[in-house]
Amino acid sequence: MARPGATPPGTDRHAVGTIRSAGGSTRAVTRTLSEDPLGGTVRRTVLPSGLRVLTEAIPAMRSVSFGIWVAVGSRDETGPTAGAAHFLEHLLFKGTHKRGALEISSSIEAVGGETNAFTTKEYTCYYARVLDEDLPLAIDVMCDLVADSVLEPADVETERGVILEEIAMHDDEPGDEVHDLFARAVYGDHPLGRLISGTSDTVTPMTRRQIQTFYRRRYVAPQIVIAAAGNLDHAAVVRLVRQALRGTPLDTEPASPAPHRPAAPAVRTRAASTVVQVKETEQAHVVLGCPAIDRLDERRFALGVLNNVLGGGMSSRLFQEIREQRGLAYSVYSYASQYADSGLFGVYAGCAPGRVDEVLELTRTELARTAEQGITEAELARGKGMSKGSFVLGLEDTGSRMSRLAKGELLYGNLMPVNELLDRVDSVTLDDVNTLAADLLARPMSLAVVGPFANRTL
Known part of the structure; x- marks a missing residue:
């Protein structure tokens, strides 16, 4: 339920330019x-x-975060082009027809701003954060690099080397690697089970032509959302965006925005299994979990509460049992990942190799107990408070607000007002959480392990 004066999603308060054609x-x-x-x-x-x-005008701020979000991620790649979305993310900063790589970075840094980008399994984001007075510069630079990069052959080779080093660095981080191993255990050869970066086997032979084709086929206007938050004027942002894109490949014929990624058909997952990556590490890293719900599932609010209770903080069941009371691990937490048509729930722990069996036994016991007995009223209240607090506190900078706008549009097809989201969390009942726990936590669990276990069964 919206606050008095708030506009429900999809309601036009002010609309201009409503003449339409067949294509948009x-x-x-x-x-x-x-x-x-x-x-x-x-x-x-x-x-x-x-x-x-999309913009959110916040006059009290003196900064603006500006982001260009493309509905393309690693799951949109074919096998031979695995890693193309991430490769492209690197290359777009290397130069356009108007600017070289140094000018792209130095023009923003000269005014104290920052630029960056990231690739996920379902979208890619390029963003800048600047003083409000420097927003026109940020819009021009970021729109230029996303719309009109040249992808010079020499730059492709330079960034290929950088990405191969990034992949090698990732392989040296077992605490990160175990999450990728877990995704692969659940999804197998499906794109959701692949590394976002690709592997050395796919990145090494990838050609400029393959990347260029991926760029021009995927980076099209209906798939793009531009979001900005801070001290800004919406009409001015729109005018500057249109000016920056004029004459580029994104200045195209009328079309309708692409719908958010469909949730059907559901992703097939593999039968529960144990996957071990043998490495001579000082610490063992484990993830125990199962397929969960997609991001549009109405139970996602209950899952957020359940996750908080199980392993979402220092007061959670798993943290208290495994770290505080027994001292078996430094880091232990649960998490949920949600995609358009699937999701994951997992519990991570990092511990001494000799303690893995005990940590896993305690984790399985707690998950089974929660599935059978549920959570308490006190835990429900605490879980709700954590969900609401983390969401609201996370909106105290322009970057988070910009991300909220883009994700609402790109992933959900609408922007849920802040207080409506808080109401949705408040409306979660004990029965909602316990019913979900009985279903989710009783599912067969896959186990991913990275550590020194060459001759040992887990």
Whole structure:
């Protein structure tokens, strides 16, 4: 339920340019999505090309975060191009028809700003954070590099070496590697089970032509969301974006925005198994878990509460039992990952190799106990408080607010107002959580292990 004065998702408070053609709108269409007392005014404009621009105006801030989000990630790659999305993320900073790599970085750093990018399994983001007065510069630079990079052959070879070093560095981090091993145990050869970076076997032979084809086929206006939050004017942002994209490959014929990634058909998962990566490490790293729910599942709010109770903080069951009371591990936590058509629930622990059996036994016992007996009213209240607090506190910088706008549009198809989300968490009942726990935690569990276990069964 929205606060008084807030606008429900999908309601047009102010709309302009509503003349439409068969392929989309011939004019930009703007509407106000919300005027939230806990935030600023959120507006959304759909350009004729199908590219969307969302902003949240927060006059009290003196900074602006500006991001370009593309609905393309590692799961959109074929086997031979595994790692192309991540490769491209590196290459777009290497130069455009207007700017070289040094000018891209130095122009933003000269005004005290910062730029970066990241690739996930379902989307890629390029962003900058600058003073409000330098937003026009950030828009011009970021739109230029995303829309009109040249992908010079020499740059492809340079970044190939950088990415191979990044892959090698990742292999030297067993605490990260075990999560990838767990995903592979659950998803197998499905793209959700592959490394976002690709492997040396796929990155080494990948050609410039393959990357260029991936770039131009995937980086199209209907698949792109631009989001900005901070001290800004929506109309000015839209005007600057249109100016920056004019004459680029993203300045295209009228089209409708692409819908958010569909949830069907459901991803097939593998039967529960144990996968061990043998490494002579000082510490063993384990993840025990199972397939879970997708991001549009109505039970996601209950899962957030359940996750907090089990391993979401220092007061959680697993942290108290394994670390505080027994001192068996320094790090232990649970987590949930959600995709358009699938999800994961896992428990991670890092401990001495000789303590793995005990840690796993305690973890399995706690999961089974929670599945059978559920959680208590006190734990429900604490789990809800953690969910609400972490969400609201996470919105205290422009970067988080910018990300919220983009993810709402790109992943969910709408932006849930802050207080509606808090209401959804508040509405979770003890029965909701316990019913989910009885289902989820009783599922067969896969186990991923990285450590010195060459001649040992786990």
